[in-house]
Amino acid sequence: MDITDRLAALESFFACSQTDAEKLNAAMSFATYRHKDILIHQGDIGAKLWIVLHGRAQLQIIGIDGQIQLLASHGPGELFGTFPHEQAVISDITAQDRLSVLEIPTAKMTALLQEEAGIGSGLSKILGRQYNAVLDRMAARITxxxxxxxxxxxxxxxxxxxxxxxxxxxxxxxxxxxxxxxxxxxxxxxxxxxxxxxxxxxxxxxxxxxxxxxxxx
Structure with missing residues (x-):
């Protein structure tokens, strides 16, 4: 993915200006993961945020019975990782298909949000959409x-x-x-x-x- 596509994706995901997208892009690095690659293990200290460009990332918990349970699944335009502080992650994070992401240290994202209100507004919209998706999945499980x-x-x-x-x-x-x-x-x-x-x-x-x-x- 070239820089033009990355900027367009960030503008769309965060509903922000081109200037804000350029600031985000400058603070982030591009990475790809193969199918079933593990980005971080349950219990490790997480210090990054990722935003998905292509593919899916699954957050999987290994229960006391050894069975894998899905906690969440994130696709293009969605965020996952640790925020607003570094902390132990509660699940394995595994790539599905070929996963392409932009990643940023948690501390750097926190500092960026303090400086740029437009980026913070976009982040709140992303997290709001993801919250609704979690509720939808919980409702589906019940009904x-x-x-x-x-x-x-x-x-x-x-x-x-x-x-x-x-x-x-x-x-x-x-x-x-x-x-x-x-x-x-x-x-x-x-x-x-x-x-x-x-x-x-x-x-x-x-x-x-x-x-x-x-x-x-």
């Missing part, structure tokens, strides 16, 4: 069936365009929906058989959004 959660997560990930490129890893999608890989695989296969989605090596496309939405129960 939806396992298949319904898979379909809701598929709709959320595909967005308004109805496409996911490259296609999602089924195990990762199932984890995001807080169900098993087997359940996720059966749910996606059922959609393909009915022609509600199309999937190949390059992308997953929602053919009938209305029919898919009706299955979110």
């Amino acid at each position: 939806l069936t396992a298949n319904g959660r898979v379909y809701a997560e598929l709709l959320r990930t595909a967005g308004e365009e109805g496409r996911i490129s490259p296609p999602p890893v089924i195990a990762a999608l199932a984890l995001s929906a807080q169900t098993t890989r087997e359940t996720g695989s059966r749910a996606i296969s059922a959609l393909e058989r009915r022609g509600i989605i199309q999937r190949d090596e390059e992308r997953l496309k929602i053919v009938s959004r209305g029919l898919l939405e009706e299955l979110v129960i």
Whole structure:
């Protein structure tokens, strides 16, 4: 990603001016991670913030029974890490697909926010959107069936365009929906058989959004 694309992404994510985007970009460094790379381990001291440009980052907790539970999943335009101070992280942070991010030390971001009100306003909007997403996922866990959660997560990930490129890893999608890989695989296969989605090596496309939405129960 060149500097023009980075500045455009920051302006969009933070809803800020080009000048503020340039200040953010100057304070951040670009990094990429391969699928399943671990950015930081549960219990380590975190001292960074990341903002996602491409791919997804999953925050996974290893419980006392040794099972992995999904705490949160962050995609383009979303932030994760430690803020406003360095502290122990409560989960592993793992790359899904090929993850591209801009990263900044927590202390540097805190200092930048004290100087630039426009960046602070943008950050509050990002965190507000993420808070709502967490509530949506909690509500889905309480009210939806396992298949319904898979379909809701598929709709959320595909967005308004109805496409996911490259296609999602089924195990990762199932984890995001807080169900098993087997359940996720059966749910996606059922959609393909009915022609509600199309999937190949390059992308997953929602053919009938209305029919898919009706299955979110």
